Amino acid sequence: MIFKSFTVFLLSLIFGLAGVSAQAILAPPFGLQWGDSMDKVLGWAEREKLDIVINIKGNEPELRVIRVTSSTGQLPRHKAVALETMYHRGRLFEVTLHYGEKGVKPEKLRVDFDKLKKDLVFKYGRFSPNNKRAEKSDGFVSESVSYHVEPVKGLMLMMLFTEMEDTLRKQKSARFSLLYRNQNILP
Template structure:
């Protein structure tokens, strides 16, 4: 997408109708503090345009082999079944002294989702139709 910092665009369809769009931001080679700053700025802009985003979820996974991860999500539901989510994930590797962050913006239109219809995911690598477990 010209003039946009998103690393990846992901679109999900059901019965040919777009129901979810996700923009993923990774900023390869940039420090985690830079990514957190970009996340905070985008959160501020979205709140200014669409109203305050509520804390949706917060998680921290215990270190496994010196690697821990944490994530925080904010969301806004402008109308029933529709939501705008902003999610930041940070991974810390204490053995290597490395830290990386990424964030995603997800727009979900649940108004067209039916439980019995399988979704189709379109990525740069191809088309996928995930199966329910």
């Protein structure tokens, strides 16, 4: 009887921990922490000799957006081509990674997007479809699809894939973004 109780306890513990790992706390990438100041990203970008653009909106002075890119393509030791961080009153609440170098075929980027999504599903749980759009105008066709997951209330991860086609020149391009957001930092 004791062995049976112990087995039930052990199995429930194992399955319980598996659920916890699937619902891991959503931490931002690049070693950032929610609530960090802008100094961390600015210091890293300066040490790596990356390009920095700081945007302060006149109608929302409490918001700051920092965009970091590399003149050579991908960010150091990463596949992303740009990193955007958003701050409310100096505290980090959103991080977006943008993928898609010039010259990369949309089909390859779609494979990369699907692989990353699969990896993130294992870590954070199943993504829900968010939006799907197709637009045509003046010889251009744009298609986008997005998904999101909220592993913990207020912490959201969103993926967006966009493909553009110039029907006149028969050219295609694509990019995708991975957005981490902590709504709990905002008032």
